[in-house]
Amino acid sequence: MFDALSISPRDVRLARQDLAGGVTAWPIWTHLGLLDIRQRYRRSRLGQFWITLSMALFVGGIGVVNASLFRAAAADYIPYLAASYIVWTLMSGLANDAAQVYVQAAPFLRQAAIPRTVFVLRVLARNAVAFAHNVVILPVVFALFGVWPGATALLALPGLALLAAAAFCAVHAVGVLATRFRDLPQIMQNAVQMAFFLTPVMWRPEQLGSNVASALSFNPFAVYLSLVVEPLLGRAPPASSWAAGVAMLLPLAGVAWLLFARFRARIPYWL
Template sequence: MTLKPSRKDWQRAADDLLTGVGAWQMWLLLGLNDIRQRYKRSYFGQFWITLSTGIFVAGIGVVYAFLFKHPVDEYIPYLAVNFIFWTFISGILSDSTSVFTQAGAYLSQQALPKTAFVMRIIVRQLLVLVHNFVIILLVYLVFGISVPATILFVLPALAVLLLAAFLAATTIGLLCTRFRDLPQIIQSLLQIAFFLTPIMWRVEQLGDRAPYIVGYNPFAIFLMLVTDPLRGQWPSLDLYGRALIIIALMTLVAAPLFARFRARIVYWL
């Protein structure tokens, strides 16, 4: 048995991608329904997403502002932006561990594009991001921070992040469907990545060690790509370059892996 995808494998994978992206109504409705079901019969409903994140940012923000000796009115906005986008990134990676197993009831009954279910979790986390983005606006309003002119550059940065998220979710989802111990490993790695990424601490606090911890940390690269414009910093070509290199490497892994083993996902469920 060869691990190299055949021409037919590549064709079917391409068809799956095109069909999956084209089935936007399906993955959009599935993503919306996931959020509705999560908070079904809850008094506050989807407002709990915003409320729980807001409580965390307020509580941890005050404590760490004093711990790091930063002004509260500077640290809380910094933490709010970082934590909300970290929640988005880690949420996609965490959900991707069960993207195909969660869709087992659909995939076992009908030949549906696998990529549609990857889009489903991205939609789900985008909805969470929209709910949490309200916190950033409220924090800026409370502390009198004006909306920076660079805010529009969040959109191209988010597009780059979504492309990387799609590739990562496809790869992780496929591997976790085959190897059921991987979800626990990935959850542990995400916990470590949280502390190695400038979410609660600033890059300048590392001094000369920053290039080694932040410069080669893909989580830090994609996080700063979307958060820097919200803090009034112009997009860094270096960050975009690093992000595109990472995406290219991820494509070299995700594409042949998905092409070769896409058809086996149903048998692994």
């Protein structure tokens, strides 16, 4: 078992070259990410702006219904729902796409020696474009309900950076495993669906009580969600949330590096 996960100096060198080559090839992965979005809405009159419209309709419809169900003021609940669901859509998109990152890139990997990291960054670029389309809704929602986060909203930027770093590592790790084990994409879809109900997207942590809410610190989706959503609503995340985000990132980066360095060369043969 341990021999199977041992990494030779050559593996380390090639993995480093792949990471460096992938990052510097930014014109390729940005173009591929944009192309994915355009292809998804090809021949549609609104094109990729369907992303924004769909999100706006969801937030408006579900926000009114859930505010009534939870007996919460719409002016308080709908801005929270808008911010949390937009960030959740980013995270769930990254998680689901991670399981298809190399399978989707099979035509490229079979024909050319392209750094594998290019396709990991393609996934991040694609989901970043969709997030950019969705996030424009927030100023409108905040203006309608009188929410002004002030300078605290800038703390969402390091939160997004930490989320992007975790996503970069997770896509590397899950991508390798899902290429070898083809049941993993279905497992990931079901896991993400379950995580949706266990993460404070449609509901607030305060609704669970302090004892139960503390368990959310073990939910990585909840941790990274709070690091972005709370600043957008004008509340600075506690230091414990930042510490939890970093603590989850470090072992994830280690596992991703181990899997990528050891099995990077085998990916084209598994496709």
